[in-house]
Amino acid sequence: MPEQLNLDHLSHAEKDALIRALCQRLEAAERRIAELEALLAKPGKTPGNSSLPPSKGEKPNRPEKARRSGPRKGSLGRKGGGRPLACDPDETITAKVPVCAHCQAGLTDTDQLLHSRYDHIDLPVVRPLVTRVERYAGHCPCCGGITVAPVPAGMEDASPFSVNIMALAIYLRFTHAISYRRLTQLFLHLYALRISEGALDAMLRRAKPSFDNAVAAILARLRRSRIVCSDETSAILYLPNPKFPARLRS
Numbered sequence: 287m288p289e290q291l292n293l294d295h296l297s298h299a300e301k302d303a304l305i306r307a308l309c310q311r312l313e314a315a316e317r318r319i320a321e322l323e324a325l326l327a328k329p330g331k332t333p334g335n336s337s338l339p340p341s342k343g344e345k346p347n348r349p350e351k352a353r354r355s356g357p358r359k360g361s362l363g364r365k366g367g368g369r370p371l372a373c374d375p376d377e378t379i380t381a382k383v384p385v386c387a388h389c390q391a392g393l394t395d396t397d398q399l400l401h402s403r404y405d406h407i408d409l410p411v412v413r414p415l416v417t418r419v420e421r422y423a424g425h426c427p428c429c430g431g432i433t434v435a436p437v438p439a440g441m442e443d444a445s446p447f448s449v450n451i452m453a454l455a456i457y458l459r460f461t462h463a464i465s466y467r468r469l470t471q472l473f474l475h476l477y478a479l480r481i482s483e484g485a486l487d488a489m490l491r492r493a494k495p496s497f498d499n500a501v502a503a504i505l506a507r508l509r510r511s512r513i514v515c516s517d518e519t520s521a522i523l524y525l526p527n528p529k530f531p532a533r534l535r536s
Contacts, residue, residue, distance in 0.1 A: 372405050414479045417441070445489065447481070452489050455481075459490065 293301060329335065333343040383393050419441050424433045440449065455473075458464045464472065466483040473479045481489075 412477050447489060452493055455486055455489055456493055
């Protein structure tokens with residue numbers, strides 16, 4: 287409403303109507319102000335309380351970094367940068383100059399300074415270690431009995447593959463989810479070891495009893511729980527427990 291509104295020419299009825307209209311506008315404005323204040327009081331949407339993606343969330347305040355003393359450390363590709371040297375190298379090669387490349391004069395250790403130091407990293411060639419076992423059986427001339435010679439532990443006449451090969455196969459199969467076909471290729475290409483898919487399956491079956499106790503302990507803990515929730519799903523499994531009534535069984 288204009289500040290310099292002249293109401294002298296209005297009758298009492300017109301003034302009453304104007305007052306009622308202004309009161310209605312005031313009530314509407316107060317309701318709108320209350321709604322806006324309520325919205326401001328609500329917490330904002332974050333990736334933690336809504337489906338807002340993490341990229342849309344506000345980054346937390348980071349602590350102030352300590353001021354660097356001295357020049358900045360060189361990064362890869364810059365002078366003074368690159369991979370740090372190993373603390374305990376397996377071998378050290380010392381290259382010294384026997385003679386001067388310009389005049390062919392002989393050089394001693396006192397004439398030389400360390401020019402550079404760097405690491406050369408390599409992987410050893412891994413090949414199967416095959417141990418041939420020749421086991422004899424002795425025939426006793428006195429009683430006629432036959433005695434078979436004992437062999438070292440782990441060298442029994444069973445699977446030709448050692449415990450280390452079995453452990454590697456289990457690790458690659460169940461930790462990295464590598465299929466039997468790719469496992470045979472991996473052993474052949476990396477270790478020059480031929481293992482068929484059937485041999486891998488038999489190897490894992492032989493290893494299964496070693497995990498039975500651990501599996502039984504996990505199942506026992508699950509059966510003692512009242513509620514078991516499956517990850518990444520909304521399914522809730524109620525297991526029968528004598529202490530609690532069974533609500534839902536699946």
